[in-house]
Every structure is written in structure tokens, then in C-alpha cells.
Amino acid sequence: MKRFVITSLFATALLGAQAQTFTDNARVRSAEPQYENVSVPRNECSSHWVTERDSRVSAERQNSQDRQYGGAVVGGLAGGILGHQVGGGSGKNAATALGVVLGAMAGDQLQNRDARTPYDNGQYGNGGYETSQREVKRCRTVYDTQSRITGYRVTYDYRGQQYTTFMHTNPGNSLPVRVTVDPITQ
Numbered sequence: 001m002k003r004f005v006i007t008s009l010f011a012t013a014l015l016g017a018q019a020q021t022f023t024d025n026a027r028v029r030s031a032e033p034q035y036e037n038v039s040v041p042r043n044e045c046s047s048h049w050v051t052e053r054d055s056r057v058s059a060e061r062q063n064s065q066d067r068q069y070g071g072a073v074v075g076g077l078a079g080g081i082l083g084h085q086v087g088g089g090s091g092k093n094a095a096t097a098l099g100v101v102l103g104a105m106a107g108d109q110l111q112n113r114d115a116r117t118p119y120d121n122g123q124y125g126n127g128g129y130e131t132s133q134r135e136v137k138r139c140r141t142v143y144d145t146q147s148r149i150t151g152y153r154v155t156y157d158y159r160g161q162q163y164t165t166f167m168h169t170n171p172g173n174s175l176p177v178r179v180t181v182d183p184i185t186q
Contacts, residue, residue, distance in 0.1 A: 019182035025174045026158035034166070035147045038171045043141040051131055071111025079103015 083099020084092060151168045156175050 019180045021131045021178060021180045023176050024158070024179050026156040026163075026177045028171055028173055028175050029155045029157060029162070031152040031154045031167075033149045033170075034151050034153055036150045038148050039142055039143040040146050041141050043139050044142045048136050048138065049133050050136050051104050051133050053131055067108075068111050069108070071107035073107070073110075075107015075110070076100045076104035079106070095148055 077100075079099035079102050080096050081099070082103070083097070085093040086092075086095045086099070096179075151166055152170050153164065154167050154171055154175065155162065155164045156177075156178055157163075158179075
């Protein structure tokens with residue numbers, strides 16, 4: 001019996017303490033957008049042309065610029081014969097040797113006068129280095145600041161009272177509100 005009385009009193013207390021809740025509409029006075037600044041990354045790229053020096057000469061250029069040695073051989077023989085004719089005694093050997101050297105130089109010069117080696121300064125302009133250009137692309141990250149709406153600060157009236165709240169969307173002209181009626185016990 002005692003247990004039944006305690007349970008009844010507890011149930012009555014719960015029913016009396018429970019508040020009444022319903023929904024109604026409030027009039028919206030203003031909805032001000034709220035902004036935040038956000039850094040948005042983007043890539044900014046630019047191209048530059050770079051001149052490079054390359055000491056390696058292409059095989060095609062080397063083959064097209066091969067030196068001819070027949071002129072040096074013929075010139076050396078002719079110079080040796082002429083040098084042998086000029087001198088006497090031990091000077092004859094020196095004159096022959098000098099004739100061979102000078103004749104070889106002259107014959108080489110005559111035969112290869114139009115050909116240049118890849119290492120001549122006049123051919124490529126860089127003392128044996130070929131130059132080439134290539135495009136270099138450089139990129140860097142740049143941050144742009146953008147303003148974004150995070151929500152709205154809403155001011156509304158309900159039954160003569162003014163309230164303010166934050167909402168993620170604009171509610172329009174009216175706002176549904178939850179009203180709780182709770183009796184005050186004395």
C-alpha cells in the first residue's frame with residue numbers, strides 16, 4: 001500500500017511539472033548577413049626563357065666539320081723535299097725537318113681553310129659551347145581573401161518582446177518559434 005501511494009504522488013508531480021509546448025509565428029524585423037574572411041589558395045605561374053651553355057657538341061656537327069689531313073701529308077712531303085734541297089751537311093737534316101713541319105702546316109691550312117672546328121670562337125660564339133634556350137615554368141601559391149556569408153543575425157518580435165538569434169539561412173518575413181508555457185508554483 002505504501003508503495004502505491006509513493007508511485008501515485010510521483011506521477012502526479014510529473015504531470016504537474018510538465019510544461020505545455022506549442023509553435024507559433026513571430027514577425028522578423030531584420031536579418032543581417034554575417035560574413036567571415038577566408039583565405040583561398042590558388043597557383044600563379046609564369047614562364048621564363050633561359051639560355052643554357054652545353055659543352056657537348058652534337059655528333060652531327062662534329063661529322064659535318066671533320067678535318068681533312070691529306071693536305072698536311074702532301075704539304076709535309078713537299079716541304080721535306082724542298083728542305084732537303086736547301087742545306088748541306090748536318091744542316092740538311094735540320095732543313096728537311098723544318099721543311100716537313102712548315103709544309104704540313106701550309107698544306108693543312110690550304111685544304112681546311114673553309115672548315116672550322118666546333119671549338120673555334122667564330123663558329124658558335126662561345127669557345128666550344130653550344131647555347132640553347134628552354135622554357136622554365138615557375139609557380140607559387142598565392143592566397144586570395146574572400147568574404148563568405150556564415151549566417152544571419154535575426155531580430156524578431158513575439159508578443160511585444162524583441163529577441164535576437166543566429167540562423168544559418170534567411171528566415172524571410174516570419175519565423176516559427178517554439179513557445180513553452182510553464183506554470184509558476186508558489
